[in-house]
Amino acid sequence: MELEAFAAQLSFPLDDFQAESARALEAGHGVLVCAPTGAGKTVIGEFAVHLALVSGHKCFYTTPIKALSNQKYADLVERYGKASVGLLTGDLSINPEAPVVVMTTEVLRNMLYANSPTLRGLSHVVMDEVHYLADRFRGAVWEEVILHLPQDVRLVSLSATVSNAEEFGAWMETVRGDTEIVVDEVRPVPLWQHIMVGRRLFDLFDNSAQSADPTARLVVDQELVRHLKQRQSLDRVDSWEPRGRGRGGYNGSNHRPLPRPEVIARLDEEGLLPAITFIFSRAGCDAAVAQCLRSRLRLTTDEQAAEIAEIIERHTGDLPKHDLAVLGYWEWREGLERGIAGHHAGMLPAFRHTVEELFVKGLVRAVFATETLALGINMPARTVVLERLVKYNGETHAELTPGEYTQLTGRAGRRGIDVEGHAVVLWQPGVEATEVAGLASTRTFPLRSSFKPSYNMSINLIDRMGAAESRSLLESSFAQFQADRSVVGMVRAIERDEEALAKLRDQLGGVDGEFFEYAQLRERVKARERQLERQGRTDKRQEAVSSLTSLRRGDVIAIPVGRRSGLAVVLETDTDQKDPRPLVLTEDKWAGRISAADFPTPAKALGSMRLPRHVDHRTGRSRRDLASALRSTGIVAPSRFSKRKSPAASDRELATLRRAMRSHPCHTDPDRDRLSNIGERYNKLARETETLRQKVAATTNSLARTFDRILRLLGERGYVEAGELGGTAAGGHGVTEHGRRLSRIYSECDLLVAECLRHGTWKGLGPAEMAAVVSAMVYESRQDSDTGDRGPTAPIRHALGLTVQLWSALRVDEVRHKLPLTREPDLGFVTAVYKWARGEPLVDALLAAGDRGQALSAGDFVRWCRQVIDLLDQVHMTAPDAEVRGAASKAVAAIRRGVVAVDAA
Structure with missing residues (x-):
């Protein structure tokens, strides 16, 4: 057995789940393995490599991110040698025809669409971190690969522990055939949960009760509960003391966790380093390192500092010396030599990879990281610290979910090094022990598909298999599988409703x-x-909105209802056409923003008063003086406000229906009330059933319908030959020359890029100008801001203007076809990449891409430059115009210099 030969090469015995997975793989099955972080899932992937090599076939090992691909490549090279292992990440191509190739998942997807000859002889594909298919931006790629891989390729899917593994496995079995599902929820290194209150470190759970009976329900440690109650009682007492007095003062240590250097020092005292502290902001990570550097904290010896310096030099020796200061190199280096570092996507890749190597070697012992570190990079620690249980999710500040908590704390406990791992939550007011216990004891991490057809995907599907087979494939996706399962319950509810409706109809005489x-x-x-009531509410709100946007500073109005009713003066106007919220001060000295909800009748200026140029409404004195001035104007709020006439009063259709109802014979029937109640029950149930039917219709074949809409739009624009648009006949669509170009463009703005190439929008641009214009297709500003910068040269401004015109026309078509909208070109990186491609200094490029006076971070700059390079490469390969192809190629060479070229892996 090959398993025995493989296991003999390992320095540790296989766990049960590893052995079970490997046996299934050797027996010719595909496998889905779900296990906690650090459990050793990759061993099964390495066994797939072993099986492929001994049988003379190929194995592809795919990962979601380049850093993980680089890490896996190094591991496999160490085991099998450079001649046997290749690497493909988009940026790098090393030995691509090797029998074992590590690659990002996108690279494999592109190979499948291109029918690459590299696929010949492929017997196994490992999909590491397959739960990435839930990622709303990139998740579709995983499903595309799973659906397109030849059936004779054995798929090894490695996932974090998800709560719906059986559902995911059932889908895999449907589309891939024989698939074994192996789920292991036992962490190889036990995890202990703690809360740090001040300097005291408490166990979260009563571990003595757990030790006596491992099956017992987890109970919050009572000593922790008592301590928090005492602390909260003291805080309540202190809140009545003058500031600076009482037990620590109201703003004193009772209300704040220890400073970060003291937290790290405290963990060091307890033997709990190395530790990763998760801070949900890049600026917070950098500030934490700076705070530690201002303290006396040092976690390394002189010998370790010397070794750290050597590794730093190896990673960063090629960086231009004149850029080191703007990169924050010296502060970063000092932190590393003291054993302290940050880790986030805004760092220069060379810096980030240095931190990763030093941490794995045990030379850096305290890392402050954003949650991106929890998404696959192999950087386990003895302890994970969470400063807060709330993070910004891109739209709002939201509490951590149990799945996020589990993923973050899963980094604690290094297999083969630590006997146990530790998760520490820093206590602060508002944090309840029961809340933390709920996060720590819940294992809910459901996998939800984010798969949906794009323009590029649709054109590739049509080119490979025609319309009918493409629809069939889309209906085989995990997204449709999950949608159809949700439909089952709704269909059953409709069936029950139909039975109840039939009985009610019989009672009404049929x-x-x-x-x-x-x-x-x-x-x-x-x-x-109901319709007229909704219309009335809409009209009333619109009138209120219009009246609020027309107000001017100094206008005196009357707020008709609510706690703030009475006179008010407008301090700040607001012209937002959807939800205006002008700032006002009332005669009762309240200052705040009002909205359309406060005005059942339109706001009307009753007069006006002169206001000082600057009004500080936050100070009590200013509010008091203004309210007094408002009352002295002599303006009086009306005692009555005119009421808006109800639309129902003058509606002819409603009047006709009411007359018909009153003249109906049943209207005077003695049994009318009883039968009317039955009729109302019937009508209500009929409405609810129709709503369910609409949900079922919207869910069933939803992906295929989106696909048909995409094809109709592509047909109108000449990317596919219109056969039976929306029909079901195979081969009903042929891909045109423009369509083949689109099939090779992998971008969020794929169709817009294709349109620009097709219309010659980017002709006449020099290399730096080409880089600037192409950047608008990939860049996304972190904050909504319009700098007014439309480009540093006339050709750039002209090309961007034409690009935005094409986007506007495309958006109109997308709205008409009810398709997801292509995002608007973002001009925030245009000047920065233009300056860089022209050879200007890094500091100028970073400042040009900054927002609100803040320079862009070097790591973000490099990341966006590489994304621009990636799209420029595609333009170079696909543009019909030789001049555009040449400019794109030269632009790539111009950008790939300095920090962008260093540590490109």
């Missing part, structure tokens, strides 16, 4: 009965009343 007719008439009356 569909031909007079009372059924009367019940339907009553329903039409009520439906029209």
Whole structure:
């Protein structure tokens, strides 16, 4: 057995789940392995490599991110030698025809669409971190690969522990055939949960009870509960003391965790380093390192500092010396030599990779990281610290989910090094022990598909298999599988409703009965009343919105209802056409923003008053003086506000329906009330059932319908030959020359890029100008801001203007076809990449891409430059115009210099 030969090469015995997975793989099955972080899932992937090599076949090992690909490549080279292992990440191509190739998942997807000859002889594909298919930006790639891989390729899918592994496995079995599902929820290194309150480190759970009976329910440690109650009681007492007095003062240590250097020192005292502290902001990570550097904290010996310096030099020796200061090199280096570092996506890749190597070697012992570190990089620690249980999710500040908590704390405990791992939450007011216990004891991390057809995907599907087979493949996706499962319950509910409706119809005398007719008439009356009521609310709100946007500074108005009713003066106007919220001060000295909800009748200026140039409404004195001035104007709020006439009062259709109802024979029937109640129950249930039907219709074949809409739009624009648009006949669509170009463009703005190439929008641009314009297709500003910068040269401004025109026309078509909208070109990186491609200094490029006076971080700059390079490469390969192809190629060479070229892996 090959398993025995493979296991003999390992320095540790296989766990049960590893052995079970490997046996299934050797027996010719595909496998889905779900296990906690650090459990050793990659051993199964390495066994797939072993099986492929001994059988004379190929194995592809795919990962979600380049850093993980680089890490896996190094591991496999160490085991099998450079001649046997290749690497493909988009940036790098090393030995691509080797029998074992490590690659990002996108690279394999592109190979499948291109029918690359490199696929010949492929027997195994390992998909590491396959739960990435839930990623809303890149997740579709995983499903595309799973659906397109030849059936004779054995798929090894490695996932974090998800709560719906059986559902995911059932789908895999449907689309890939024989698939073994192996789930292991036992961490190889036990994890202990703690809360740090001040300098005291408490166990979160009563571990003595757990030790006596491992199956017992987890109970919060009572000593922790008592301590927090005492602390909260003291805080309540202190809140009545003058500041600076009492036990530590109201703003004193009772309310704040220890400073970060003291937290790290405290963990060091307990033997809990190395530690990763998760801070949910890049600036927070950098500030934490700076705070530690201002303290006396040092976690390394002189010998370790010397070794650290050698590794730093190896990673960063090629960086231009004149850029070191702007990169923050010297502060970063000092932190490393003291054993302290940050880790986030805004760092220069060379810096980030240095931190990763030093941490794995045990030379850096305290890392402050954003949550991106938890997404696959192999950097386990003895301890994970969470400063807060709330993070910004891109739209709002939201509490951590149990799945996020589990993923973050899963980094604690190094297999083969630590006997146990530790998770520490820093206590602060508002944090409840029961809340932390709920996060720590819940294992819910459901996998939800983010798969949906794009323009590029659709054109590739059509080119490979025609319309009918493409629809069939889309309906085989995990997204549709999950949607269809949700439909099952709705269909059953509809069936139950239909039975109940039939019984109610019988009680009304059947569909031909007079009372059924009367019940339907009553329903039409009520439906029209509801419609008019909604229309009235909409009209009333719109009138209120219009009246608020027309107000001017100094206008005196009357707020008609609510706690703030009475006179108010406008301090700041707001012209937002959707939800204006002008700032006002009332005669009762309240200052705040009002909205359309405060005005059942439109706001009207009753007069005006002069205001000082600067009004500080936050100070009590200013509010008091202004309120007094407002009352002294002599303006009086009206005692009555005119009421808006209800639309129902003058609606002819409603009047006609009411007359028909009153003249119906059943209207005077003695049994009318009883039968009307039955009729109302029937009508309500009929409405609910129709809503369910609409949900089922929207869910069933939803991906295929989106695909058909995409094809109709592509047909109109000449990317596919219109056969039976929206039909089901195979081969109903042929891909045109423009379509083949689109099939090789992998970008969020794929169709817009294709349109620009097709219309010659980017002709006449020099290399630096080409880089600038192409950047608008990939760059996304971290904050909504319009700098007014439309480009540093006339050709750039002209090309961007034409590009935005094409985007506007495309958006109109997308709205008409009810398709997801292509995002607007973002001009925030245009000047920065233009300066860089022209050879200007790094500091100028970083400042040009900054926002609100803050320079862009070097790591972000490099990341965006590489994304621009990636799209420029595609333009170079696909543009119909030789001049555009040449400019794109030269632009790539111009950008790939200095910090962008260093540590490109």
